Amino acid sequence: MHRLRPVHYLMIAPAQLMLAAVIILPAASLLWLSLERFTYGRSPEFVGLANYAYILADRAFWRATLNTFLVVNVVVYGELLLGLGMALLVAGWIPCRRLVVSALLAPYAITEVSAVVMWRYMLEPDIGMINYALSALGLGQIDYGGDPTAALGVAAVMAIWMHAPFTFLILYAALLTVPNELVEAARVDGAGAWQVFRHVKFRLIVPAILIALLFRYITAMRLFAEIWLLTEGGPARMTEVLAVYLYRHAFKYHDFGVAAATGFAMLVLSLAIAMPYLVQMYRRMLRDAA
Amino acid sequence: MRPRPAARAARALLAALAVAWSAFPILLVALSSFKEGHRIFETPPSFVFVPTLEHYERLWEKWPDFFANMANSLAVTFGATLLTVATATLGGYVHARFRSRLLTGAAFAMIVVRMLPPIVVTLPLFPVVNWLRIHDTHLLLVGIYATFFVSLSTWIMKAFIERIPRELEEAAFVDGAGLRQILRRVILPLSANGIFAASVFVLVYSWNEYFFALIFTTRAAKTAPLVISEILSTVEGVDWGLLFAAATLQLLPIVVFVMAAQRYVVAGLAAGSVKG
Numbered sequence: 001m002h003r004l005r006p007v008h009y010l011m012i013a014p015a016q017l018m019l020a021a022v023i024i025l026p027a028a029s030l031l032w033l034s035l036e037r038f039t040y041g042r043s044p045e046f047v048g049l050a051n052y053a054y055i056l057a058d059r060a061f062w063r064a065t066l067n068t069f070l071v072v073n074v075v076v077y078g079e080l081l082l083g084l085g086m087a088l089l090v091a092g093w094i095p096c097r098r099l100v101v102s103a104l105l106a107p108y109a110i111t112e113v114s115a116v117v118m119w120r121y122m123l124e125p126d127i128g129m130i131n132y133a134l135s136a137l138g139l140g141q142i143d144y145g146g147d148p149t150a151a152l153g154v155a156a157v158m159a160i161w162m163h164a165p166f167t168f169l170i171l172y173a174a175l176l177t178v179p180n181e182l183v184e185a186a187r188v189d190g191a192g193a194w195q196v197f198r199h200v201k202f203r204l205i206v207p208a209i210l211i212a213l214l215f216r217y218i219t220a221m222r223l224f225a226e227i228w229l230l231t232e233g234g235p236a237r238m239t240e241v242l243a244v245y246l247y248r249h250a251f252k253y254h255d256f257g258v259a260a261a262t263g264f265a266m267l268v269l270s271l272a273i274a275m276p277y278l279v280q281m282y283r284r285m286l287r288d289a290a
Numbered sequence: 291m292r293p294r295p296a297a298r299a300a301r302a303l304l305a306a307l308a309v310a311w312s313a314f315p316i317l318l319v320a321l322s323s324f325k326e327g328h329r330i331f332e333t334p335p336s337f338v339f340v341p342t343l344e345h346y347e348r349l350w351e352k353w354p355d356f357f358a359n360m361a362n363s364l365a366v367t368f369g370a371t372l373l374t375v376a377t378a379t380l381g382g383y384v385h386a387r388f389r390s391r392l393l394t395g396a397a398f399a400m401i402v403v404r405m406l407p408p409i410v411v412t413l414p415l416f417p418v419v420n421w422l423r424i425h426d427t428h429l430l431l432v433g434i435y436a437t438f439f440v441s442l443s444t445w446i447m448k449a450f451i452e453r454i455p456r457e458l459e460e461a462a463f464v465d466g467a468g469l470r471q472i473l474r475r476v477i478l479p480l481s482a483n484g485i486f487a488a489s490v491f492v493l494v495y496s497w498n499e500y501f502f503a504l505i506f507t508t509r510a511a512k513t514a515p516l517v518i519s520e521i522l523s524t525v526e527g528v529d530w531g532l533l534f535a536a537a538t539l540q541l542l543p544i545v546v547f548v549m550a551a552q553r554y555v556v557a558g559l560a561a562g563s564v565k566g
Binding site for chain 2: 004018022024033090103105112114120129173225247250264274281282286289
């Protein structure tokens with residue numbers, strides 16, 4: 001019974017077929033699509049690298065790339081700091097731990113749409129509680145509709161709020177595996193809280209930090225709804241990110257070729273970021289298979 | 291070990307801040323949905339008020355379809371979760387028990403696929419979906435949502451099934467059980483925790499998904515998050531009370547679910563992402 005039989009391949013077939021039909025084949029055909037001019041009512045026409053030439057010459061594309069780069073980095077590192085802080089806090093002594101962990105997880109259950117609802121409500125001009133408080137303190141207001149930097153900042157805060165539970169949980173789980181004897185030994189040797197963190201805990205959770213960073217780099221790049229439902233990329237396309245740029249060209253301008261070129265760039269970028277992880281996984285899997 | 295009182299107070303305060311950061315926006319929306327319209331923008335927000343259902347009544351009158359959209363969300367979520375768990379359990383068993391070059395290749399493909407940005411598949415899929423006439427159907431969303439989580443779920447099932455001793459299968463085999471019976475009588479009951487962990491992620495995702503619903507539905511299969519975004523973007527200005535009522539109906543069940551399923555979220559993450 002421990003021989004691999006054809007029926008076992010049949011059992012992995014449904015998952016592989018789904019992946020092939022919905023992700024792998026479409027992703028592969030993207031390259032082809034990006035070499036065509038393709039819109040409604042006209043048959044596709046091969047245009048070589050023209051779509052790539054178009055996006056590389058398009059200021060809006062570079063703006064979207066820069067915005068994506070900035071927001072992704074703010075989100076990923078902001079979330080790492082927040083998630084690490086939460087994990088260190090919860091892994092030590094706190095009252096009602098189970099309840100606190102539940103509350104910290106809650107944003108994971110919220111759709112991007114409702115997150116935008118919440119933050120837009122708090123940021124309503126003049127009357128939203130954040131802007132009301134800021135202007136009461138004489139600090140001005142956060143004008144996400146007019147100020148691109150403010151809009152990107154708000155989108156970043158929303159993304160951090162929604163995804164902090166992921167980073168928190170991964171780091172919390174890693175901290176729980178740090179042996180107590182190591183921490184005690186360091187204390188006996190006279191290490192303070194910071195030194196215990198720096199030289200013991202931090203070193204042991206570095207792999208978990210790297211995993212959290214990698215996964216969040218790749219998923220943060222997908223940012224769409226936070227911007228689209230906040231500003232639609234405006235004013236004057238100043239707050240677009242790559243996903244919004246792609247969406248606008250595909251589903252507003254019906255210029256699928258340009259959108260496909262953008263998509264292909266995003267795909268290559270994602271794979272490039274994931275490459276060290278993928279190579280490591282590949283080696284480990286080959287070793288396990290042998 | 292309990293720290294000194296001063297340190298305890300500091301830690302309790304920090305914990306309260308962290309809880310406020312995470313839970314306050316959610317509570318705010320849920321509570322405000324029961325406030326009279328003119329009190330919604332009271333500053334500072336009051337948490338003591340006479341609750342009213344006026345916004346829910348208006349939601350019922352002005353957006354009667356919202357409840358059908360909630361039903362769509364439910365159907366799509368249920369379908370996607372079922373499809374994911376079924377395929378992931380079959381696949382997870384094989385990946386847990388057998389090794390071959392082809393299986394390694396298949397497993398590696400699943401990891402690579404998780405790195406691709408989902409948005410890119412909309413472009414090639416769009417014409418195909420129209421050609422197949424499955425635009426705006428539950429089936430399409432079920433297929434897409436399940437596919438994006440079948441990889442993580444297979445990985446989770448593999449991790450859980452690996453913990454079931456092979457001897458149990460061998461004993462069943464000696465008793466004359468075939469593969470189907472072994473799966474049903476041994477693997478399924480003993481991997482119930484894994485099945486639950488594998489379903490949590492796809493369930494939350496399908497219930498909340500916005501982007502694919504925006505692109506691939508127009509009327510019949512429209513899901514709740516999409517309609518909430520439409521209520522948010524009405525040109526006559528936002529009707530906050532009504533919007534909060536809709537958002538609350540959508541988020542309350544899933545927030546309660548995630549909190550209750552806490553340990554499965556933790557177990558699933560550990561099996562699914564940390565170990566790759």
